[in-house]
Amino acid sequence: MTDRQTLYDALSKAAWGYFLLYFDFKLGTVSILPSFVGFLLFLSAIKLLKDERRDLELLRPLGTLLAVWHGGNWLASWLGTTLDGRFPIVDLIISLAGVYFHFQMLTDYAALAAKYQQPDQDLDRRLLKWRTWQTVLLTAMSLCAHPLRFLTDLWEPTLLILALAGLVTSLCIMLTLFDLRRIFREESVSPLPPP
């Protein structure tokens, strides 16, 4: 069983990882909250939780791939360019990896919540709900980028609406993860349930 502090640290990293992934500030073309750092935080969280959730270990190769890609993109931004759209095949692979990565990671966090939350809490169901929303939104965005783009002129406003919905969803995921983290605070009065 993983100790309370480790769980707390892991969930902190996961929540801040989402923050870095979806919120950005730029100096010129260079991001000062680079998304690859978010993936490094996810990988670190996975390492901390590997004994708690075995399935998370399966995500390590995908997380590394995503971190490398986003890191490469960040380096490219220093040169005033971007890797997005330059290699359509890699873009497709990265999109697939991203959807699966978030889906499974959030599924595992929901399982963690179900195990440790108080009976009156519903953090697991909230996480699963936002996970499902996020997966559907990411899929819908990929549909917008291809068939819808050629079939209708509405793809741009649709993409904007989906992006906004995605932002709200990620915010909810982040807040739910912070709520989940609160369970593992040292000063929390309730003891952890037996494994």
Added chain:
Amino acid sequence: MRDIWAFLLQTLTASGVAVLLLIVKAMFRDKLSPRWQFAVWGILGIILLLPAGFAGRYVLLNWPMWVEAVKTALTGSYSLTQVIAPIPLPVPTLPATLWDWLYLVYVLGVVLLLGRYLFSYFCLRRALRAGIPASAQIKARIQAVADQYHLPTCRAVMMEGAGSAFLCGVISPILVLPAGTQTDDKVLLHELLHLKYRDVIWGLVICLLRCVHWCNPLLWYCANQSGNDLESLCDQRVLERLEGEDRREYGRILLSMANEKYARAPGTSCASNGGKNIRQRIEAIVRFKRYPAGMALVSVCAAIMLATPLVFGTQAVNVYNEAGRLSGSVDIDFSMASARTTWCTTFVGALDTYGKSLLTNSGAYRAMCAPLSQQAEIAQIMHDRQEKGLWPTWNSGLPMEADQSTGYYLYNLERTGEDTYKALVAVKLNGAPDGHPEEHMMYLAVQPVQVQKEGSRWVVAELGEAQTVEAQEASMVWGVQELPSYVYSGTAANFRVEVCFQRTFVVDNTVQKSNSSSWFFGPSSYFDTVPKPNAQFDEVTHNQWTRCIFLGSEDEKAAITHLGTSIVPLEEGEQRPSLQSAGYGSGGGSSNHGEDWASLEVGPGWGPVVPMGGGGSSSGFDEDSFLLPDCYAADLYINGEKAAELTLRLQEGGAQ
């Protein structure tokens, strides 16, 4: 497919998808279930059944461009390879070239392999007819397994020499069991599951695709993998129905089959499919319990994300326009191949591309929108120029270079048929062709063109040589009076009143560019000379100007000091409205409804033609943009008094 190039395009397109699927499957091998692993082969199946390069689209990589480039380099042909059907079609003529012979060899290969498969299938069916019908005891066991798991059954026979149980046939399937040995219930379950899900059909489809792409080892590898994934899927279905020790036992049974030989026959499915494949299946079984639960949603989403860009493909829009950078003719041929495969999908896109080919003299741009019959001619011009040490451009026929910053304009676009349009293309020249420009004048090159559909491509054909027109310096978007226009005329009170109507069709090609001084001066803008093969019109301007032509005597002329006109377009049968007064005074105006009025004092020695000025309005493009006003209502004022009410009719002969 009617030639070797079409086959090459089809098989390369499928190969690209196959490589991507192999990468993605490897990525998700331990994450998504065998059901997903088999289902994604369906994407490759769809790609194999869709004609490659359909509607000018490509999948993942621009294979049509590469195939065209290789074809031109090897054969010198500038035709366009098109896949009509995803299967080889017979060609009624005898082979004349090496490439025709290669195609014949390919077709013979397909026929021979298909024949071999059919032969082996019929041999097997004949052997099965000689098989021993299953005993009542075995039938009872099969029935018991079927009842336990709610599965259908079929006729069963025992066959000497059969390595293990297998299912044969699609329409009337037969369960074949090895004679002399007892087949385990779990193997029977495996085969009955094949029967339930009609997996033999998939085996048959895979066999047919093997035949069509018999000379592509990558697709054969994928066919093997998909067959193995089908067996893994069946294993998963078995494991979903078994518990505890039975699952381990099933794994052991598979392991015992690892050394058995197997022969691939179409229309069959067999639990034992070769040692290497069984090893992979056992690995999948080991992973069975490790697949994360609740993955249905992400499995479906991943499949959709993967399938949509592959099935819909990508429209080629960026043409390679760098001919001349490399020495030799390869560069030109590559540029021409890129142009042929970058289709203009709208008639506006074809006109935009043609306009830009005039502006830039680019052979690649011209080839994009040129009929296939002109491709060789365009390439020849470029080759000839290169041989003379010149930059390999196209000869647009303009008397001098065009002013790229002004762009091109389209006037008087008319629909002349179902998929045919006619227009006048005009570009501003970089000076006077004779070298002596006059002040306040501009020099235009204008050319009538026809845009029409050739297959799925829109192409532009020249209807005449480019002519030079000298015109008053003005914005070209609000009409050019020196260019042809539709003339409406009527006669009264010794005057012929004429309204010249002209439309300009505009694709917005303005690009805003920011630089270090933009914060103070604002962004600069320039005309984008890169073609937009999918363009639509952004604006149509409707321009009209009125003139009065005096037809009377000198005495009558001397009595006139003041003229005025007021006009408004009318539909046939529409009530004539009361028009704006254009009596005494000097000035005029216009409204959004096309109403125009003007009055002016005529000086001594006026006429006989008196320009009364005009106006214009703009709108978005729609089907009504092709309609001309039926007629004009006009009031003529002489010396401040309304002298006549006229109806101006369109003169025959179109724009003049």
